[in-house]
Amino acid sequence: MDSLNTYLFIASILFSLGLFGVITRRNGVAVLMGIELILNAANLNFLAFAKFGGMNISGHIFALFVIIMAAAEAAVALAIIINIYNNFKTINVDDVQELRQ
Amino acid sequence: MTGNMIMNYSLLILFLPLAAFLIQIFIGKRLPRQGDWVAIGAVVTTLILAIAMFTSMLIGHEPHFAQEASFTWLDMGAFHIELGFLVDNITITMLLVVALISTMTHIFSIKYLEGDIRYSRYYAYLGLFTFSMNGIVLANNLISMYMFWELVGVSSYLLIGHWFEKESAADAAKKAFLTNRVGDIGFFIGIMLIFSTLGTFVFSEIFNGIAAGKMGGSILTFAGVGLFLGAMGKSSQFPLHIWLPDAMEGPTPVSALMHAATMVAAGVYLCVRLFPLFTPDALLVIAYVGGFTALFAATIAITQNDIKKVLAYSTVSQLGYMILAVGSGAYIAGFFHLVTHAMFKACLFYGSGSVIHAMHHALHKKHDHDTDPQDMQNMGGFKDKMPITYWAMLISTLAISGVPLFSGFLSKDAILAGTLSFASHHPGHFLLPVFGFGAAAITAFYMFRLIFMTFHGKSKMAELVDDIHESPKEMTFPLILLSSLSIFIFYTLPYFNPFSDHGWFMELIVASDAAVPGNPSAHHIAEGIHHAHYTAMALSLVVAALGIFLSWTFYFKKKLSADEWAEKFKPMYNLSSNKYFFDENYNKFLYKPFLKLSALVAHIDWDLYDKYFINGFGRVGKIISFFTGRMDYDGLDQTIVDGIGRSARQAGGVLKFLQTGRLQTYMLFALLGVVVIVLIQSF
Numbered sequence: 051m052d053s054l055n056t057y058l059f060i061a062s063i064l065f066s067l068g069l070f071g072v073i074t075r076r077n078g079v080a081v082l083m084g085i086e087l088i089l090n091a092a093n094l095n096f097l098a099f100a101k102f103g104g105m106n107i108s109g110h111i112f113a114l115f116v117i118i119m120a121a122a123e124a125a126v127a128l129a130i131i132i133n134i135y136n137n138f139k140t141i142n143v144d145d146v147q148e149l150r151q
Numbered sequence: 152m153t154g155n156m157i158m159n160y161s162l163l164i165l166f167l168p169l170a171a172f173l174i175q176i177f178i179g180k181r182l183p184r185q186g187d188w189v190a191i192g193a194v195v196t197t198l199i200l201a202i203a204m205f206t207s208m209l210i211g212h213e214p215h216f217a218q219e220a221s222f223t224w225l226d227m228g229a230f231h232i233e234l235g236f237l238v239d240n241i242t243i244t245m246l247l248v249v250a251l252i253s254t255m256t257h258i259f260s261i262k263y264l265e266g267d268i269r270y271s272r273y274y275a276y277l278g279l280f281t282f283s284m285n286g287i288v289l290a291n292n293l294i295s296m297y298m299f300w301e302l303v304g305v306s307s308y309l310l311i312g313h314w315f316e317k318e319s320a321a322d323a324a325k326k327a328f329l330t331n332r333v334g335d336i337g338f339f340i341g342i343m344l345i346f347s348t349l350g351t352f353v354f355s356e357i358f359n360g361i362a363a364g365k366m367g368g369s370i371l372t373f374a375g376v377g378l379f380l381g382a383m384g385k386s387s388q389f390p391l392h393i394w395l396p397d398a399m400e401g402p403t404p405v406s407a408l409m410h411a412a413t414m415v416a417a418g419v420y421l422c423v424r425l426f427p428l429f430t431p432d433a434l435l436v437i438a439y440v441g442g443f444t445a446l447f448a449a450t451i452a453i454t455q456n457d458i459k460k461v462l463a464y465s466t467v468s469q470l471g472y473m474i475l476a477v478g479s480g481a482y483i484a485g486f487f488h489l490v491t492h493a494m495f496k497a498c499l500f501y502g503s504g505s506v507i508h509a510m511h512h513a514l515h516k517k518h519d520h521d522t523d524p525q526d527m528q529n530m531g532g533f534k535d536k537m538p539i540t541y542w543a544m545l546i547s548t549l550a551i552s553g554v555p556l557f558s559g560f561l562s563k564d565a566i567l568a569g570t571l572s573f574a575s576h577h578p579g580h581f582l583l584p585v586f587g588f589g590a591a592a593i594t595a596f597y598m599f600r601l602i603f604m605t606f607h608g609k610s611k612m613a614e615l616v617d618d619i620h621e622s623p624k625e626m627t628f629p630l631i632l633l634s635s636l637s638i639f640i641f642y643t644l645p646y647f648n649p650f651s652d653h654g655w656f657m658e659l660i661v662a663s664d665a666a667v668p669g670n671p672s673a674h675h676i677a678e679g680i681h682h683a684h685y686t687a688m689a690l691s692l693v694v695a696a697l698g699i700f701l702s703w704t705f706y707f708k709k710k711l712s713a714d715e716w717a718e719k720f721k722p723m724y725n726l727s728s729n730k731y732f733f734d735e736n737y738n739k740f741l742y743k744p745f746l747k748l749s750a751l752v753a754h755i756d757w758d759l760y761d762k763y764f765i766n767g768f769g770r771v772g773k774i775i776s777f778f779t780g781r782m783d784y785d786g787l788d789q790t791i792v793d794g795i796g797r798s799a800r801q802a803g804g805v806l807k808f809l810q811t812g813r814l815q816t817y818m819l820f821a822l823l824g825v826v827v828i829v830l831i832q833s834f
Contacts, residue, residue: 069822073815081814143814150812 057098065091078131078141082124089120154218157207160200161238164246165285167193168253172278179271187261190274194254194281201243201250208243214661216240219291221353233353237291240659241486245288245420248493252412253281255629259501260404262625263508273313277408280306284413287420292352293342296424300338300381300417304331307414311401323397330394334384341377344370345428358427358666367430367667375433378425379440386418386470389444393733396463403504406459410466411497416489419470422477423486427666429477434670435580438478438573442586445471447731449593453600454717454728457525458503461601465551466496468590472566479583480676481569483662487652488562491642495547495559498633502544505622505630506530506605509537513618522612527601531610536619541606543630548602550637552595553695558637560691561652563591565680568687572679576671588694595698603706650688 064087071084093113100109135141171193179186208216221235257277264273283306286299305328312324346352348370349360360366366374382388387395395415399406409415422429422437429437448467455461469492476485503525510524522529534541550559570584610616621627640647643654662673671679704710717724726732809820 073818073822146814147812150810 054098054102057094057102061091061094061098064088064094076142076144078134078143079128081143082127082131085127086120086124089116089123092116157204157218157238158220158236160204161236161242161246161289164197164200164204164250165236165282165289167197168278168281168285172275172282175271175275175278179275182271185271185274187257187270187274190278191254191257191261193278194250194257197281197285198247198250198254201247204243205247208240208659209655212659214240214659219355221291224294232294233292234295235291235353236289237354238289241423242288244486244490244656244660245416246285248416248490249281249284249288249412252408252493252497252633253277253284255497255501255633256404256408259407259504259626259629260402262623263404263504264402269313273310273402276306276309276313277405280310280408280413284417287417291354293345293354293357294352296421297335297338297342300385300421301335303385303414303417304328304335307331307398307409310405310409311398313402313405314400317400319397320400323394323400327394327398330391331384334381334391337377337379338381338384339377341374341379341381344374344377348374354424361428361666362668364668371428371667372430372432375425375429376436379422379429379433379437382418382421382474383440384418385421386415386474387467388418388440388471388474389447390733392444392448392467393737395467396460396730399457399459399463403459403500403507406463407497407500407504410463410500411493415466415470416493419473419477419485419489422474423482423489426477426482427663429665430667431670434478434480436478438475438570438580438583441471441474441476441478442570442583443471444468445475445590446586446593447471449590449597450727451730452597453593454724456527457523458506458527458530458601458605459500459525461527461597462496462499462503465499465594465598468594469496469551472563472587472590475583475587476566476569479570479573480671481566481572481680483657483660484562484565484569484680486660487642487656488559488566490656491550491558491562491637494633494636495550495557498543498547498630498637499551501626501629501633502540502547505537505540505626506533508622508626509533509540509619510615512620513615516618517615527604529610529612529615530605531608532606532616533610533619534606536616537606537621539621539627539630543627543634544606545602546634546637548598552598552699553591553691554699555692556639556649558639558642560649561639561642564684564688564691565652567591567691568680568683569676571683571687571690572676575683576679588690591691592694592698595695596702599699599702600706603702607707608709651684 068084068087068089068091071087072081073084075081075084093116096105096109096113096116099105100107100113103109105112131141134146138146140146168190171190174182174189175186179189182189217237217239219235219237221233223231224234225232257274260273260277264270267273280303283299283302287296287303290296290299308324308328311327312321315321315324342352345357345366348366349357351357351360361371384391395410398409401409445468448464448471452461452464452468455464469488473485473488473492476482476488507524510530514520514522514524546557550557553560553563567584567587570587574581574584635641639649642656643649643652646654662676664673665671705713705716729735
């Protein structure tokens with residue numbers, strides 16, 4: 051069980067769940083949570099490759115960077131959502147379609 | 152005087168009149184006295200400079216003095232044109248003549264044109280005229296000579312047409328300009344023939360090239376005759392003489408300037424300058440044209456009653472003399488005559504101007520505006536009323552008639568000796584001296600006729616004589632000066648022999664050898680002239696005496712009636728008084744057919760060519776454009792060009808539904824894109 055494929059398998063499930071959340075969720079915060087899942091799937095992959103694929107310490111550093119970037123991204127995205135809420139009084143992304151033709 | 156100084160002086164002499172012209176033409180009217188002092192100051196300065204150069208020439212006493220300076224005008228690879236100036240003894244003498252006559256004309260005009268509406272412009276044009284003539288005199292190459300040549304033509308046009316409100320004056324100006332153009336075409340062809348063969352315009356290089364045999368035979372003869380054609384136009388030789396008598400429409404001082412120093416002298420000067428390049432055949436043409444003109448114009452002058460017309464034909468005749476001299480090889484004699492003639496002919500014109508001025512004022516006083524103030528039949532008995540004019544004109548008349556003690560005798564004698572010597576070497580051409588001596592006799596006759604009719608006897612209009620007065624001193628001064636310069640001594644110094652032309656002129660101005668191989672050398676020609684000297688002198692004395700005697704019996708003593716004789720020789724008299732019907736015949740055989748030809752050409756050009764051919768192109772073009780228009784608009788524009796737009800619009804109409812504005816839809820598309828790329832990558 052302790053092989054690369056197991057990790058990759060789990061990561062792909064995580065990724066798919068995240069993607070599914072991003073596409074189907076109406077709530078903006080839920081969409082953000084899906085993105086976090088995708089990022090963590092990527093992190094899992096980095097660590098798996100660090101252990102089995104010879105990426106070594108680079109994998110760990112990448113994962114750390116991604117975590118930092120995810121934190122920053124969450125801050126910016128939440129700020130956007132707050133602004134959307136201020137303007138539209140909702141955070142339902144389906145209701146925000148000003149750019150429709 | 153150093154060569155450098157000579158050059159500087161020459162350039163000053165050349166450009167001062169130009170500067171005066173520019174000042175006069177732009178601000179002349181606003182200057183006090185309309186700026187005549189600017190023009191007069193300029194020419195007087197040139198006169199002083201010319202005298203300085205002339206004096207240094209006399210002191211230096213160097214017969215072969217020559218100074219040349221040139222600069223590159225055009226440099227286009229193989230095509231290289233140098234322009235420049237040549238100053239030798241001929242140039243210096245000619246510059247002095249031009250400066251002197253020009254100064255006298257400027258001074259004379261102060262009173263003659265007093266109150267004229269275009270007074271300042273008149274002085275401007277005089278400056279331009281002097282500048283152009285100085286340019287011709289100083290040129291060392293054909294191309295700049297040609298430029299100045301045309302400038303002389305322009306300025307003569309402007310001055311002859313000074314009173315252009317008079318239709319006859321405007322016509323005369325046009326006639327002079329156009330007749331000169333005929334000659335100038337020949338001149339230009341000559342220049343181009345020489346340039347295309349020798350590749351140079353510079354006189355000395357041309358002569359060297361010809362001497363080296365690079366150009367010769369018939370092509371050189373053609374070139375020479377072409378160049379001479381230019382001289383024929385300017386110096387008004389038969390058959391291009393028609394413009395000169397009409398040019399009398401200009402103010403009289405202009406006639407003096409033009410006939411003595413600037414315009415007509417240019418042609419003779421050209422022949423003198425280019426003498427070495429004329430082939431024997433070309434020289435024969437020149438000699439016959441000149442000789443014939445001398446006699447022919449003299450026969451017209453006999454019957455003219457307009458005082459200026461007599462002088463005009465006399466000028467044509469005297470120019471014929473000079474040309475005859477060039478043709479018979481005695482070209483230095485021709486140049487000598489050019490100089491002496493400049494003095495006495497200018498004096499005669501000023502004299503006639505003075506007489507006309509007096510007549511004009513007398514008629515004006517009587518409120519008579521119909522009588523022609525130039526008609527000699529209305530004159531007579533002016534001798535005591537205008538003594539200075541009378542004596543000045545008498546001295547000039549003696550000079551032009553070839554009476555000893557006067558300058559004309561020396562130069563005429565040299566020319567006649569030249570023709571005699573030429574005829575003795577070529578007995579076939581015995582006509583040349585006959586022309587010369589015949590013209591000499593007739594000249595003496597008609598010139599004394601002029602004197603007797605104007606100053607002696609009784610006027611038909613006796614009441615007029617009381618109002619005739621001597622002209623003001625601005626007008627008599629040039630008369631006195633120029634008539635003094637018609638005395639032999641000014642040309643023979645340091646010798647005092649009135650029967651020999653031996654003097655500074657002949658010592659300093661020496662003939663150069665012909666460049667054409669086989670032409671007689673200058674020495675040979677001089678020998679011949681020397682040999683014929685006494686015969687020529689005796690004969691010329693006889694013919695001059697005969698002419699004067701006949702004139703005296705006809706017009707002074709009136710022992711023979713001129714009218715009766717005119718009746719006896721009616722056909723000849725008519726021919727002469729109508730100038731051999733030249734203008735009429737030119738009109739009939741030249742201008743009219745030419746106009747008809749032009750009308751025909753215009754008809755072909757306008758009614759046929761233009762209407763059918765050119766307009767046909769237009770019509771065909773219109774039809775073609777109609778179809779191409781249809782094709783372009785209906786075919787191309789409506790379908791292809793507009794079609795692209797239309798289809799883009801329709802596509803946009805469909806595709807716009809993809810823009811839902813929903814974030815997740817876009818996400819889905821992005822995901823689809825990734826899937827597609829992955830699929831493509833994996834295959």
